[in-house]
Amino acid sequence: MFEIIAIIAVVLAIALAVVLILAATKPNTLRVQRAISVKAPADRIFPLINDFHQWRIWSPYENKDTAMKRSYDGAESGKGAVYAWEGNNNVGSGRMEILEASVPSKIRIKLDFFKPFEGHNTAEFTMLPQGDVTNLTWTMVGPAVFMSKLMHVFINLDRMIGRDFEVGLANLKKLAEK
Secondary structure: OHHHHHHHHHHHHHHHHHHHHHHHOOOOEEEEEEEEEEOOOHHHHHHHHHOHHHHHHHOHHHHOOOOOEEEEEEOOOOOOEEEEEEOOOOOOEEEEEEEEEEOOOEEEEEEEEEEOOOEEEEEEEEEEEEOOEEEEEEEEEEEOOHHHHHHHHHOOHHHHHHHHHHHHHHHHHHHHOO
């Protein structure tokens, strides 16, 4: 009986060591980026992102918790605008603040998550006109702390977050092309 318990303990220790080693090899930076071409000028897309009140109509995160509490502070839109939320486990809680709004080409946002996991990232939207379309890119970059590296061993965070970005960009495309 002791031999079986010893074998199980060794196997579990090896499995744990493998997971920790895999986590340690993950990049120190989390980066998620998606892009879409929108048949609309950048100045039609820009206000939908630059005003946090508009996010309710396009952001994929707004529909994940119908009882989510929202608050707005600072500027009405653009640099200094603040949006905070508190919701269920699907959306957690956090805060966003627009740090830069270069009309109509770029919006940079400080993105802080508090629950279910703490994280501090930067989100950026860029709008690059090319002929009759605008190439719209949504990027999120932040440090990958060990806990997120550990999660990344089991979950592809780029794919998980990227799907939400794809939905949001498709919603923005639909709104801007109306």
